[in-house]
Amino acid sequence: MEIFDQVDKLIEEIKAYPVNNAEELEKFRIQYLGTKNSIKPVFGLIKDVPNERKKEFGQKVNEAKQTAEEKFRNHQTSLKSAGRSDKYKTFDPSLPMDGEWEGSRHPVSLVMNRMIQVFEKIGFEVAEEREIEDDWHNFTAMNTPEDHPARDMQDTFYLKGSDKMLLRTHTSSVQARVMTTQKPPIRIIAPGRVYRNETISARSHCQFHQVEGLYIDKNVSFADMKQTLLYFARELYGAKTEIRLRPSFFPFTEPSAEMDVWLGTDTEATKRLTKGTGWLEVLGCGMVDPNVLKNCDIDPEVYSGFAFGIGIERSAMQKFEIKDIRLLFENDLRFLKQFSSAT
Ligand code: PHE
16 A cells, blocks of 8 residues: 555655764754654554554554654764763863762861861871781780770770781870880871771761870970860861860870860750760870880880870761761762862
């Protein structure tokens, strides 16, 4: 039947239509898929088809339409990928970005870098050390000899087959590294990752980050420490921030304290983070125990100093209102993309 031949011809025409570039593809689209395309009128011819062949005819015209759609899609994808490889062939790194994701800093890095900045302003220098430590630098030098009950405060990952090598449980091990290799005055901050064998939950993880501070010189007093930490808190949390020091215990400092920062209980987030008290526990600190100085060959009759260890995760969670610490270690891009790339 002649009408059927017409559709066959149309299908052939669609297949043969030359498409070599984006312009020709657009012409093709208008011709066969646009609002005034040349397949539509053929559908109209159905009224001249005898009833028993109407179904067959309809299928044929649909075939023409599908052929056009498929051809369009195929050319579209191959044009796109050709465009991409062209782009990389002529890649010019000096051109501005085309709006793709630039990458971002991890929230832990953002907070850690900010803390480093604050201490660098008052003359502290960054010291970085190993994460795999020996027992001496992590514990013994820090006045925590074997069998000392204080070792239980920090559940330790020991390396397989060794009772002397471990993953550092705190950045205080850097204190021992620095004091055995440098002479006072010493003024360092040591940012880094630490490990403890703890059950992973929304609030605690087996890995986290600390920034350690150590200041050793002649005549360093508790008042110096307090003023330094107040400066730190006000830089980080705002000029009006209040702190409190609570008496505490660490084997390597005497006296020891824990510092809280007042966040208040105005929001759900601060309520949760401060367990309803309004005070966020930010760091442990104290005057370096004379035994630690002795262990590191520094004369405690001449020198004194203070040390502190700041937990990063809790501050990062407070700053960015992150509810679950595990998010910080899953490296889910949907989470990480929310942060800025600055500093
Ligand atoms: N190392 C202690 C901890 O991880 C923190 C601390 C550092 C306390 C330095 C006092 C002085 O809990």
